[in-house]
Amino acid sequence: MKKYFRDIFQGIWSVLIGMKVTFLHLFTPAVTIQYPDVKLKLPERARNRLYVNMDDCIGCFQCDIACPVDCFAIETAKALPTEDLGTTSTGQKKKLWVTKFDIDIAKCCYCGLCVYPCPTECIKMTDVYEFSEFDRHQLIYNYATLTPAEIADVKVRTGEYEKEQAVKKAAAATAAAQAKAASAAAPGTAPAAAKPAMAPPATAQATATVAPGAPKEAPPPTSPTEPSL
Amino acid sequence: MEQPLKDLLSNDVLAYVIMAFIPLLWIVPYALFAVWLERKVSAHMQDRLGPMRVGGWHGWAQTIADILKLVQKEDIVPSAADKKLHFLSPWVVFIGSYAAFAAIPFSSAYVGSNINLGLFYVIAVSTLVVVGILMAGWSSNNKWSLFGAMRSAAQIVSYEIPTALALLAVVMIAGTLNLQEINQQQTGWFWHWYIFKKFPFVFVAFIIYFVASLAETNRTPFDLPEAESELVAGYHTEYSGMKFALFFLAEYANMFAVSAIGATLFLGGWNSPFGDFLGGPIWGVFWFLSKGMFFVVVQMWLRWTLPRLRVDQLMYVSWKVLTPWAFVCILGVGFWMMM
Incomplete structure (x- = not known):
């Protein structure tokens, strides 16, 4: 009998406590982040879309060799002795025309292994992560700066x-x-x-024909914010 | 309002039809609003935001978009279903919940049907809902639907008793079943409301009524008939499109109906809490709707606070707690009135 009354009292009391808890939560700020409007700040060393600064690329294939998923497609041609391609920002002399520099970002696994061997630090991971496409082929980025002609x-x-x-x-x-x-x-x-x-x-x-894998002639997608790693 | 309408239109049938449709003018926008509110309340109680995008300000148009989607959706009827009952049951459920509004006074000037047996009628006709739910569960030919329907039947049969007994305590004081008269007896300041009479018996009766009404409208913690984590969606598992929308509308109409009855019997219905201040038929509608909405919000609040009861716990609460205490309230009120 005593238990019966205690159960009723505890039932009502615990419901009231629960209602107090939920009522207080009604006024706690929501944890939701309204994504397209509000974006979380990424960690400083976040690895997202690759970016290649072609001005500094010497066509050494180090990134291609390092890539575990083989997402690079690079072709080079030797510059003539009479041609001067200038130097990179790190002071290295550029000896090769980079006639093709495609990255299939759909294959990229964001390991960052291509970044470390680059002798001129021209390839890096940016904080851009919104680059979804309706067509998978649009994810092959052409970084080569030369026109097809x-x-x-x-x-x-x-x-x-x-x-x-x-x-x-x-x-x-x-x-x-x-x-x-x-x-x-x-x-x-x-x-x-x-x-x-x-x-x-x-x-x-063999390489006289123009590289066929050039789906769009858009300039390489440059990220507005390039983190300085 | 009945007589002026008849005079104005000089056509009794038309006047009655208009009278019959007036509650619908409230129920449909209310249901749209309440579904949105429910989602917002649940979201904020869980530290979320809920719908935020449709319509701009806090997703106010979300339910309008939802209903537009439901209108366009294909009406799927299972091939093994009992077609006639499957078609009929949403209407029975909605008619059951809508018919209750006929006797509920929205204001001193408007009550659909000012009958002497108002409260009795409301209790009787709102039970029709369970018939519709049983029809839905049976005709769907789906075990989850049938489980939900059977639970609903068991639940409503059990909880009708404490509901009716708790209301009986008020009826004993009022001496009438006419809801409009019950309202008029509570005119004045808020301490004239029945909830504060014969303290604590009517107050306890109110609590009993409120808990039992939660069970009657299949709301959490008594939402076993549609327990989505066990029964998919319970009795309306096999419904889609507008039929599903009708079930939803009926559920929300029912929520308001039980809140409105609670407000009418215990909290003075359309009476202003401050005597004559903000009184009159127009403000009466405001007070009535606010009191009803208050309990709707409390129902939502409870829904997002409490977990679902087990079936045996459900029966325990009804037969061993609410019913005996409802009898105690009746006895208390009876002795008090005799003295």
């Missing part, structure tokens, strides 16, 4: 130059071999003659 031009020029070099080299090699053969007048000239055939790299013809 310039790229084609560069490739033709370097191709010709390399051909010339190869011809010269071959001529020099044959001349040297002939000289050697003449002076020594000994058997075993065949291996020397075979050498020039390997010397000219066949890349000139």
Whole structure:
């Protein structure tokens, strides 16, 4: 009997306590962050979209090599001795035209491993995380600063130059071999003659066409706020 | 209001039709508002914000958007359902809750039907809701629906008793079942309200009535018929589109109906708490609706405070706590009146 009354009293009392708790919560500020209107500040070293400062890129492929998911597609062409591509902000001389620098950000796993090996610190992770697209192919970012026409031009020029070099080299090699053969007048000239055939790299013809993987000609998405890491 | 309308329109039938539709003018906007309010109250009690985007200011148009969506939705009827009952049950549920408004006085000038058996009629007709719920549960041919419907039936059968007994305590003092007369007897300052009469018996009766009315409207902590964590959605699991909206409308109409009856019987209905100050039929509507809305808000408050009861706990509360104490209240009031 005593328990019956105590239960009733406790029932009513605990309901009142509960109502007090919920009533007080009615006036505590909500924890909700209304995302598109209000954004949380990201941690200082947050890793989000990659950004490449092409002015500093020397085309060394270090990022491509480091990437565990293979999201880079880089092509380079040697600059002619007569061309001066300038230096990077770190003072390194640029020796290569970067004719293609695509990052498939859909593949990117945001590990940041490409950032550390970069000798000129031109690739970095920004705090931009709102870059969803309706088409997956839109997530392949082209960072190369050259226009398609310039790229084609560069490739033709370097191709010709390399051909010339190869011809010269071959001529020099044959001349040297002939000289050697003449002076020594000994058997075993065949291996020397075979050498020039390997010397000219066949890349000139292979890369003469404009890179097909260029879905949009928009300039590389630059982030308005680039964190200084 | 009945006589002037008849005089104005010189057509009795038209006058009655208009009289019948007046509560709907309140219930539909109220339901839209209350659903929004419920979401806001629940959100803020959980330190959230709730709907914030539709319509600008705190998502005020959210429920309007929701109802537009519900209107457009496909009306799905399960192939194994009892088609006729499945179609009929939302209407029965809504009619049951709407019919109760016929005898509830909104103001000294307006009561749908000023009948002598007003309170008896309200209690009787609001029980029709459970018939509709049973129809919905049975016709859906779904075990969750049927479970919900059976629970609802058991619950309402149990809780009708403390509800009626608690109201009986007031009826004994008032000596009438006419709700308009009960209101008129409470005219004056707020200490004329029945809740403060024969203290503490009527006060306890009010608490009993309020708790039991929560169970009758299937609100938490007595929301076993639609317990979403156990029964999907209970009796309206198989409903979609406008039929579902009707169930929802009926639930909210019911919430207001029980609050309005509580306000009428215990808190003076349309009477101003300050005597003649802000009295009269127009302010009467305001006072009546505010008192009703106050209890609707308390119902929401309780909903987001308390967890659901178990079935045996539900029965314990009804048969071992509320019913005996309702009898105690009746006895107390009876002895007091005899002395």
